[in-house]
Amino acid sequence: MTTATALEDMGEAELLAHAEAVARAQRQAEVETIRIAVQHAVLNSVGRLDPDGAARPGREQARRFGGAGTPKVLEFAPAVLGARLGVSTGAAHALMADALDIAHRLPRLWGRVEALEVKASYARYVARRTRDLGAAQAAHVDARVHVAADGRIPWARFEALVEGAIAASDPEAAAEREREAATKQLAQPTRSTEHGMRGFYVRAPLHVIARLDAIVSHLARILLELGDTDTNDERRVKAVLLLTDPRRACELLRRYAEWRDRPDDPAAPDDGDRGSEPETPRSGDRPEVDWDALMPTVTLFLHLYAQAVGDQGEQVARIEGHGPVTTTWLRHTLGPHARFTIRPVLDLEGQAPVDAYEIPERHRQAVHLMTPADTFPWGSSTSRTQQIDHTVPYSRGAARAGAGQSRVGNYGPMTTFHHRVKTHAGWDVRQPFPGIYLWRDPVGATYLVDNTGTRRIAQAA
Template identity: 60%
Template sequence: MYLTATLDEMTEAQLLDHADEVSRTQRKCEAQVLRIAAQTAVLNSPETIDPDVARLPGRERVVRFGGVGTPDVAEFAAAALGARLEISSGSARSLMADALDLMIRLPQLWRRVEALEVKASYARFVARRTRNLTPDQASYVDERVAEPADGRIPWSRFEDLVAGLVVASDPEAAAEAEQASAQQQVARPTRSTEDGMRGFFIRAPVPVVALLDGRVQWIADVLRSLGDTDGVEERRVKAVAVLADPHRAVALIEEFAQWRDGSGERPDVDWSSVMPAITLHVHTYAGPEPTDTVRVEGHGPVTGEWVRRHLGPHARFTIRPVLDIAGQAPVDAYEIPERHRQAVHLMTPADTFPWGVSTTRHHQIDHTVPYRRDGTTGQSRVGNYGPMSAFHHRLKTHGKWQVHQPVPGIYFWRDPYGATYVVDHSGTRRLPAPEPPSPAERAVARALFGLAA
């Protein structure tokens, strides 16, 4: 539409419309590249290689690039394709493997790529994550990921979704992988140094890292309370140094307890009461398709066996029933009750702005219809809340974005230029712009309602 106009001649609305066109063209090209990769594999079938020659040292062999069920390919084909696409031979081989997996093992996802509804990057990620699955297991993931793969959820949340489906498709293999991973624990300094600085890498079970993170932050907060004016990251580094010296750590905690108590005496320190408790939220699933897959907030999907093995010996569990979201009674105050916050987090665990990434429990809870201090009852209620990051909250309040929540958990957003998005439990979708009325429709409108042409 704007090929004859330069970018600096466009209005902002025209520039955004042009971005839509370029994005669609990009998807067409990416889908065509996948077709080319697959057809390259077809043209380089095993029949193109003399088996007697292939047995000679260093000669081209027949290999399987994709998952089980995809055809073998003459291995040198990837080099020529990679050179034409200006990528490495290894990248071209990965491209061919992804294309074959999508067309043969993930057909529902591939149909959506061809329809330009799913980005190639999303589809290729699923292909890679399912490569070691059986065809039936890959089909399980394909059926459940094809719809949300259209970009309605941002990348980090999509990664978690696919990881959970891979675990659910083969819980036994996932448990074996978790057990093998548990044997690869590491706590050592990194090799690289830069300007006198060096890192320390820890790879450990989630509860160990969560405990360490909580202790470090608590000591950093103690340092601030005792007068340390450094920034939080500098204080966290100091906290690590404190914890590395047990005698110093005890002295510091006693000093803090004395200051906090105000008694002027050095009390005995009850470590269990002074040190912070670490809470991990673990979600299990029930319903028509119960699985042994659970989600640990801040970590991702794991098997039930992982919870029993790694959390069981170290944690006390508090089991809470499913919260009755619909039964949350509204309140008249601006302040939001804790029970409402819990209900909102369970219903909408992510930032409700289009393609919001954050899933923290510490979002700002916005009133979708702004709170009015005029005595109107029931303004603070489930159905008038929207958790957001501070930036998106400011954008909604001051950035000319509009939002409506017709039913709890479904948000319709409109940007300053008229584009409309719907955000719900499945993610974000862009709503198509309405077609302008035809001349006949305009004539009917004038006749019925006296509207201007």
């Protein structure tokens, strides 16, 4: 293994040769990872499925991860592979789907990937983009793009090449996809946040976006003419806010038109005009926007991190679904437009247990505060709508010794899929302390999940 000291001893030519060797090793590792994913699918083929067991509610089923022509795979297989690779179940599912498509539907690309001539990421992109195509159409795309997939053209051009090949593989299907895409319109906030900011994504036909852009530009220009000194981008955001209240937006447009079109102030009359009637002077106040009236009522769940006694410095808070922000941002940006309700911190240790399968709302709140993320190894969901699993399964009619089964310390939030994996796929979990979960996969590997994330626990030789 090359150490930092050894790197410092290298000359430029030697260092660059080492960099090339590392890049080659990375490609070899990527190829081996794809092979592992394909073989894991083979080991978890439909032949291992118990037909009688599969007929029961919640049990494992066989699914087609890849496109047409790829074999079906047992649906719980990505959970154990993802845990071993240190990635989420979803990421492992995507890897297996891509690997199956590459191996079964894109042989030319796969050959170049195995020869280390094409990066695995390029082949996986083509696999994702062609997944909904038939096998023959995928083969057409494979033939069209495998030569250029070695990086000889910039990524944007490669994307365009793939898109063109997909359309050319079946023009009628391309037209049908266009018609279908027209029905998949959306307008929703983005998931990503940055420094208290968030985006809003609109997917709509071209003419709708053109009209939206035109009205936003028009309102931003009106604000400029009314004396707004903000940048054009900031005024466009204000224009979007105006559009959230159509009545006020229409009123502003009307008043602006009246103000803009009023007669010019007449010039002072000279001696020859003393007997003439003066023109009607401009009248009316310049329109103003009541921004506070435009702000809707929004409920935000805000968590303020603990602060040392006597520390009066900046603090950081976390807004659920938005990310971390400073208290300065809260006061200066959110504060003028929002009302805050301060709730006391829940006493997590004082949550009285109950002997009922139904989980009390106070317990759900406590669990979300203590364990906001999916407790399955490398789980990524932080939704408040996750299922709350009993770590030790609830037993109806349990003896008195089992009373209080529903309690903090026997809960773990999980997605529905991971809940099914835990119940039916041979995984075992223990919660020795509230919020600390020890998982063992069906092959014996052990994982620790807590508030800091997931770690693989090395087993004694």
